[in-house]
Amino acid sequence: MDSSSRFSSPSSSINSARGIFCSQSLNLRSISAIGYDMDYTLVHYNVKAWEGRAYHYCMENLKKLGFPVDGLTFDPDLIIRGLVIDKEKGNLVKADQFGYIKRAMHGTKMLSTRAVREIYGIELVDLRLEGRWVFLSTFFSMSEAVAYMQMVDILDDGVIPANLGPFDYKGLYKAMGVALVAAHVEGRLKSDIMSNPEQYVELDPELPFTLLDQKEAGKKLVLITNSDYHYTDKMMHYSFNRFLPGEMGWRDLFDIIVVSANKPEFFQMSHPMYELVTNEGLMRPCFKAQIGGLYSGGSANMVESSLNIHGDEILFIGDHIYTDVNQSKVHLQWRTALICRELEEENSALIHSRGCRESLLELINQKEVVCDIFNQLQLTLQRRSKKLNSQLKTVAATNMDNENLSQSMQKLLDVMQILDVKIAPMLEADGDLFNKRWGYLSRADLWDKSHLMRQIEKYADIYTSRVSNFLYYTPFMHFRSQEQNLAHDSHTNYCSRVDKFPSNGKLD
Template structure:
């Protein structure tokens, strides 16, 4: 059901976390909540947000309020997709023997559907790491494919797919498996099915899995197997409501069109016990035609509907008494579906949930010495290269006698040897450092020294970002989130 709730979110989450009203305490207000917050649970700020000005806070459900366990939930989705490929789309039965490594893929990758490649790029869209299936593409091949065009590809066309949600990791892994299988087993997959066609089939199989309700039934049957318990969520929601904020949930496929005010979809109230839809006038239930004496529970004075289907963001603003879009904070996990639309289209303030961030910041925190070593090695490389360029210039452009040229040549040989050693040490140290984050793709938010494409999107579209939605409960509901000072290269060199 495409629905949004303007109240009652706490009771929805209680089924996952097992809280009763009497047990709910604001995490921030508790003695533990006033202590130093673990770095993995902090809220980071790109654009200032004064919570005193926020009157309504909305949440996505999947991977936001409901934190799925990738090792079980994504494996369930993967197995269902493989079965659909074999049974519905005619792929070889060998696929049924495959398994899913949920740790392999990361967000922020781009699939080159035409070539069968998986790419990680920096914020300037330069490809830094590339695999064909599971085969690492060499530097020369990578440059020849992605680095030599006069106008570089924007990677946004129909030939590319963006892995920006945790739901996409299984399909990316399956695509890589199919690429390897096709390359290694000529004839097993029809020649008419190129890499792009295989990706299209994977997407179709994924949609079939979600459409037939199998995944939902399995999760509903045993929620604890597929959803992580987060004891911070219920207290956080209670704290926000107690502080006077309206709390709402916008979930499922309602969101793409829901975020556009020109969408004229009718707004229906949902009778939660029966599932019955009731016509409304901007949220006020209307008596049913032909049954004028019907008594609706929501017609009782001062009672409002809590769950709705359809409608658009204009209806929501009226129901929440929102005077300006900037008074709404929306929390979600999807850069495009949740954060970009709600910020660029609506002007809402945004918070992105990045579960991977908890590990990322802890590794960074424990690697201060390594990062200093890398900075020193890079600085040493730069100094040696500067000296080398200066000496080469002297040899080529200055009038020197034979003795002077001989001395400079000896110095150059020594510097070239030194540069090779430092370069090798720097590259190896950097490789080991990035493998601490992920053995294949490295640091989520970086590619080398540049911010990754994913980090660039987080910085541009998320006012706030954090590892778990419950982290909101560790901070005052009146907190003023302020960004750190921006630094340009000349600033950081002077201040370091």
């Protein structure tokens, strides 16, 4: 893609789907090393194909165990990243930045707003309670979530054979998880992908040049992936080598390569490190990584020691909010960048829905004006009836008698009900262009950020849709966070809302 078709300069990128967005200021000049995850970071997969294949093998394993899964198909539109599985209730929920549940689905059926309130009330999602809540923070969660929600329907229908044992929703999640893990462990899934990478991998010609720029700028590049060497070599060779100059191969881009890293433990503790000495995967123990080396296992501390680079001199880029971003920041104080491909689709959806959102906000503002006037009249009536504070005047002071005051209030109620009829379906439809069930990735409703967005802003210094977006910022870019507005920063003239109240105190 020609850069001019995207944005002409970093200063204009803030409005671009391919921009890099900053939560905490980050100067790339202070970064000496850049670490990369591979899956869904340096190598992006066709989600429907990859996760659909994982789902297929999961269902095969469940069928072998005796579960009635015939006829079920993978539906990637059923979920979005950032949702949370409630294993106690068999629900999938979307929470806001504070953990309050805004939307929920039981099995594959969306619950009404009223049902959500009745089930959860003011209960908060607490991701520390891993026995109950499962945060879907990566594309790899899609096959898991779709399979589980469909299995909840089967459990509710009472068609699981009795010989498989009684199941509650937690037990069902465990059984489904075992089947999915087996799909990965058996090796058939990755064997399929290595045999036909063109069906699963989406190529990005700009990506290798992004890393070349960083390398030529003096950054040490490190690949840290949980995938094994054979899979890593196949995927990286397919994705990179065709675009690199001359005889250069993907391994030439990196100063250190670590496969089978076992993240997040890689960032938390030390494990034995092995050097891979042959293409067949022969390994020998080692105690220190060398520049140009290829290793299995080990720890982040070993990488720091080998490069003689520590803490905030290192930027780690990955797609998993916990395994990549949270852990490298919390345990090592590395700087962090999150890759979230859905930002491009969400940006497009927001652009196309701009007119509808503006109309919706205008209606909401109209209702607020009417509601403010109603509240002032109600307070006036209250003070008169109780004969308290009679000397005080409300903002919407009026000379109407009580009967006319009550009639005016009823008219205002009628107007609010008319506005509600218009507003309700527009609120329901907000976000439909991104996902009809769950709305936008970054928003829990019209106003509040989603729980995922809170996690991103808390742990990712910068975030963007793909690594190749760095190509248009230079390796010396100083990303600066935007000014953070506080509630009291916004100065609105409350009294202006009642300016339209008729001077004669009567409503037409």
